[in-house]
Amino acid sequence: MATKNPDYMTAKETAEAWGVTRRYVNLCIEDGRIPGVMKIGNMWMIPKNTRKPVGKREGKTPENPLSSDLAHVLRSVPTSVPRNNPDSVMETVSEERFGQILKATFAYARGDYERTISCFHKLEGDDAAKLCACPVTIAAAVSTGNYPLFTEIEAYLKELVRANISDDVTACAEQSLASGYLGALAPAMVPDWLKNGDFAVLPPEAKPDALYKRAYYFYCIGKYESMLAVAQTALAVYDSGQDISLTRLYLRLMCALALYALEQIDEARRYLLCAMRIYLPVGFTTPFAELVLNFCGLMEQCLEKEFPAHYNAVTAQWKHVVPNWQAFHNRFTKDNITSILSRRDYEMAILAAQGLPYAEIAKQFNVSVGRLSNIMREIYEKLFINGKKELADFVVISSQKT
Secondary structure: OOOOOOOOEEEEHHHHHOOOOHHHHHHHHHHHOOOOOEEOOEHHHEEEEOOOOOOOOOOOOOOOOHHHHHHHHHHHHOOEEOOOOHHHHHOOOOOOHHHHHHHHHHHHHHOHHHHHHHHHHHOOOOHHHHHHHHHHHHHHHHOOOOOHHHHHHHHHHHHHHHHHHHHHHHHHHHHHHHHHHHHHOOOHHOOOOHHHHHOOOHHHHHHHHHHHHHHHHHHHHHHHHHHHHHHHHHHHHHOOOOEEOOHHHHHHHHHHHHHHHOOHHHHHHHHHHHHHHHHHHHHOHHHHHHHHHHOOOOOHHHHHHHOOHHHHHHHHHHHHHHHHHHHHHHHHHHHHHHOOOOOOHHHHHHHHHHOOHHHHHHHHHOHHHHHHHHHHHHHHHHHOOOOHHHHHHHHHHHHHHH
């Protein structure tokens, strides 16, 4: 498209003139390497006859290409969208890959998991964009019970972590893995920096989602006061009230869930109703559907009384994904039990599952029977099971494989 100002070129025209990609031009603009640029609306304008920059800006440390491109993608994909018409943000994105990330996110929020997965596959070969789409896609894999896709993404992310390309790439890969591990109810496997709340390695754009995951981690381990503090603080910092995001919806629901667990039911209901009022009209049903069981009837009560038009959509989605979550969790836990449990806990669990009395197990490990009982209870909590009968389905089968 020709520019109306004869003294300036668009980023696209500049890319053509320099014989480079539009992405390269955008990176040069963001890096301050093109003098005289100006922004008109959402479009960068570059003075005509500007020469292509050579080398990096003086004093700037060279970056890995993936790290640099990841920073570009994170800065360019909107982290929040208009409250009444979130899809209108699609008109403002400057590159197709940014649109695919947004489409994947919106599709996931609305329960269209297959479209999320389709958008993810379209990003193959674009590591920065693919990495940004991993959190919702790995969650979609859990919701659909798509174990092969989960393991494919998990292997890809683990390879990025092993490659140690840069701190930000590693942290974003670990954050995506945490999405899958929390979805599979394996909080012990999330990275230590998330457990400890040390977000120094994260790009600023990734911190709100990390705070949501930290709040959910606290829920999984039963620390509800900490969960509430993290979620409320994150909302105070990141929720302007003028726009919305999937992460902010999850943060509101984390507040409601923590309050419910702390038996502050009226406050929990207030947070739930506020979230429903903002997000259900734009079709963001998935976070509600995911947590129906956790609220033990309160979610259905709020929907039925205040939002009856959305009751069937949320409950139907919940009924569809719950069997997938259960099957996924069982398979994931069996395959990864030695990562979820310490070696000692795993050995104790095998003996308990085989029916050995607690007194004999305690003697073998030089602990008291009371201490062993507490350890076994912690093992059940880590595996999200209720007792020895279920334990045998995990550790005996797993031990026969090894």
